[in-house]
Amino acid sequence: MKSLRSEISFHTIASIAIVSGLIIGLSIYVYEKLYIEFVATEVNATAENMAVDLLGVMGEPAGSFNQAQVLLRLEEYEYVQSAGIYRNDGVLLNSYIGSANQKADQHSLTATVETAEVSLLSDDSIVENLPEGLHHIHSKVVVIKSIGETSFPMGKLVLAFNLEDAIKESRLRYITLVTPSVVVLILVFLLLTTRLHRRSLKPLENLIKTMDSVVDEKSYDVKVPETSKVETAALSRAFNNMMTNIKLQSELNNQKTALLEQQQSEMEKLANFDVLTGLPNRQHLMRKLAALLARAQMTNSEVALMFIDVDGFKDINDSFGHDTGDKLLLRISSLLNQSLPDNATLGRLGGDEFLVLIDNVSSRDEIENIASKLLKAADNTHNINRIRLGSTISMGIALASNCNYELSTLITNADVAMYRAKQEGRARYEWFSLSMYEATHRKVQVSTRISHGLAHGDFYLAYQAKVGPKENIIGFEVLLRWYDEVLGHVSPGEFIPIAEQTDKISQITLWVVKRACEELPLLIKEFGENISISLNLSPQDVNSSEVTDFILGGLASNDIPAKHIEFEITETAYMNNFGYANSFFEALKISGCHLSLDDFGTGYSSLSYLTEFNIDTLKIDKQFVSQIGQSERSEQITVAIIQMAKSLNLLVCAEGVETKAQAEFLIEKGCEILQGFLYSRPTPLKELLARRADKFVI
Known part of the structure; x- marks a missing residue:
């Protein structure tokens, strides 16, 4: 790859050579022009003198000695080609052949007239038609002079000078003399220009070295001195500004890189380690x-x-x-x-x-x-x-x-x-152990099929009647049943706990509320306007904004008929969510719904919190009802629960009533609502509507 210095030197040498050649050529051309003019002037003067000297010999016969003697004066002129003395009638009286026109092997001062004539005719055939004076013909100078007065000429003298060889020799001599001087001057000029170039390019070389050091050392904290030359100063200034900007940008990039590395480290830590404990995630x-x-x-x-x-x-x-x-x-x-x-x-x-x-x-x-x-x-x-x-x-x-x-x-x-x-x-x-896996596999199947069952209508509602003291139907508890094509009949005691563990219980509750409200008009039509249905809520439902918002929104829009709806929640669930449950149930009460506390007597703090529960009905758990007639202690507890509920103006419902004796005992002690297999098993709506209402009465 060419360097800038070598390219500049080459261009300089080429320029000097071209200029020198042009100057030499021009000087040769000018020299030749001046030489021809000098010779022409000298020839013209010589011809003038010879014409004067020939006045006295024009009367002599042709080829006379005197005539030849006058012509021989031309011997001192090296480049005289020929000369001739003509009479007025054009007859050649005498001639002279100069050294410029002689052959190497045959030249003679005594050449015959015929030979001279032939020479003149062959070389100067056009001179006869030329007027008197000085003429330049190609590389020749031809002088025609009248012998005698111009008005009475006795003849004419014709001189021909061939300057071609003279010019060639002069040119060669000129070149020989001038060339060494020119070469020396060119070399001196080249040396001088080279030093000047080196001096001029020194700042550029320093800039290049500095740039190379930047590339090698990756250091941008460098500067080059600004010279007095406008161009290099501007280049140096631009380079320094560029390096300053690069340095600033590099520092900024380093800061950003450090920040990115820190963020990457933090992201890797976040991606692989737990934020709270710092343990692997x-x-x-x-x-x-x-x-x-x-x-x-x-x-x-x-x-x-x-x-x-x-x-x-x-x-x-x-x-x-x-x-x-x-x-x-x-x-x-x-x-x-x-x-x-x-x-x-x-x-x-x-x-x-x-x-x-x-x-x-x-x-x-x-x-x-x-x-x-x-x-x-x-x-x-x-x-x-x-x-x-x-x-x-x-x-x-x-x-x-x-x-x-x-x-x-x-x-x-x-x-x-x-x-x-x-x-x-x-x-x-x-x-x-493998036995654990089989039980878990069943749970996984149940959990997986719950969503499928809700979407494909595998769940259905069953209704268990609630009767009053006069054995009349006053409502129904809504119970959920599930038949799956893979699992068969799945008990609520199996799928409800699994649904609670897998956070699917709220999906089930929403489905139950929607379906119960759709089927309620048919129950009212069959069993009267005073019929109400009881819906069970899971502890997770009370904490689910999706469920509570849906119920409250349905009550506000009358999609859920409040006066026909009673919500049941267990005592334990109420206690575990006491603060939130109270506000939610208060909103239900304001909307016109009834509330029932299910499985009363099985909780760990029933009596201490009972006055805080904003409920309408207290349900006696079936474990007490089943012992009526068999355990005096269970009977006493049952009576105590009924009396306590009466004192708090609460209705009492006994679930799990299966015998006539249990029903009579509960009615005698003041229980207003009875529920159990004695009156009705959980029955699907279609079968329920197919039976007559009086068949639920004992």
Whole structure:
């Protein structure tokens, strides 16, 4: 690649050569013109003198000595080609052939007239027609002079000078003399211009070196001095400004890069570690567990998984708030993490669920020893937000080899074992067994089919009659039944707890409320305007804004006929959601609905909170009704409940009435509403409407 200096030098040399050549050529041209003019002037003067000298010899015969003697004066002129003396009639009297026209092998001063004539005719045939004077013909100078007076000429003298060789020789001599000087001048000029170029390009070279150093060293804190030359100063100034901007931009980019790296580190931490506890999160745990299982399968080693759930955490969260719950989880996770060996990893799966991954398991005893330490560490008392809270955990344990090292199956197995630990009394661990899986598989099937059943009409309502003291029908309790094409008949005692555990109970409640309101007009038409229906609410329904908003919105728009609707909730559910439940039920009362407290007498604080419940009806649990006639204590409790309800102006409903004796006892003691198999089993609407109303009367 050419450098700028070499290119400038080449252009300079080429320019000098061209200019020098033009100057030399022009000077040669001018020199030749001046030379020809000089020769012409000299020839003209010579011809003038010879014409004067020939006046006295024109009368002599042709070829006379005197004539030839005059012509021989031309010997001193090297480039005379020829000369001739002519009479007025054009006859050639004498001639001269100069050295410029002689042949190398034959030249003679005594050339014959004929030869001269031939020479003149051959070379100067056109001179006869030329007027007197000086003429330039090609490279020749021809002078024609009259001999004698112009008015009375005696003849004419013709001189021809051939300047071609003279010019060539003169040109060669000129070039020979001038060329060395020109070459020396060119070399001196080149040397001078090279030094000037180098000096002029020095700032540019410094700039290039500085730029190369920037590329090599990646340092933008550089500057170049500004010279006195406008162009290089502007270039240096632009470079310095550019470097200043690059430096500022680089510093800004470095700051942004540092910030991005920090954010990336934080994002990676957020992506892999739990924000609350700082433990590995679900994503991190799944990746690590997958790697452990792959390695264990290749080396035929064992991996154990512990699925941990904090006992009663939901109640703590609901009762004391999420801040207290979060602090409790943080304390428990710290205690658990401190109790683990080096080959175990604790991570938070979500909520109050944790996983422990144990690699290179040597024996079952090793796992049970770790499990015992974790149970002991979690069994502790904590003072959080001035509240004294106890904590325990339930744990399920599964081995990778028992599920062919399948990740999802291993987690499911440990989860199933954890739920068995919950069922067996909590604060304990359970090893996974195949029998647990079968029970869990049934739960998973039930949970999965609930949404399908609601969408495809597999659920239906059954109605159980409520009768008054005179055995007349005064209402119905709405009960839910489910027949699934895969599972067959599924008992409410089975699917309701599963629906509550999987957060599907609210979907069921909404479906029941909608369907009951659709079927209510048919019941009213068949059994009278005073008929009401009782709908059961789950504890989760009371906490669900979707359910409460739907019910209150339906009451406001009359889609739910308030005077025909009674909502039932268990005492325990009311107590666990006392604050929110009271405000919700107050809104129901204002709308015109009736409220019933179900399963009364089974709660842990019935009497202390009974006066706080804004209810209309108290339902006596069937465990007391079933003992009437068999247990005097149960009868006394039943009577006490009825009397207490009377004193609070509440209606009393006894459920589970199955015998005539039970009905008579309850009616005698003042019970206003009876419900049980004695009067009616839960019956689908179609069958209910097909029966006559009087068939429900004893």
